Amino acid sequence: MTSEKYNLTIKEAVQYFNIGEKNLRKLVANNPTADYILMVGNKILIKRKLFEQFIDGTGSI
Incomplete structure (x- = not known):
């Protein structure tokens, strides 16, 4: 189970996080x-x- x-x-x-693949790959590439x-x-x-902690502290992705 994930x-x-x-x-x-x-x-x-x-x-799991309901984030688009392009956005997630861009986030990884930029950080x-x-x-x-x-x-x-x-x-x-x-x-x-x-990553859950990162998302909790972020207002937007």
Whole structure:
């Protein structure tokens, strides 16, 4: 289940957070050193709990 996973792929994060894929990829590209991003080779993973905290503190994406 996605809500129990620690890291989410971009596609899983899009569904879980209800954010468009283009917006999420742009957010990752503009903040490559953000704490909520985990790079595994070329694969981008989103750290779910840290991204939740980021969204809670953000007014818009």
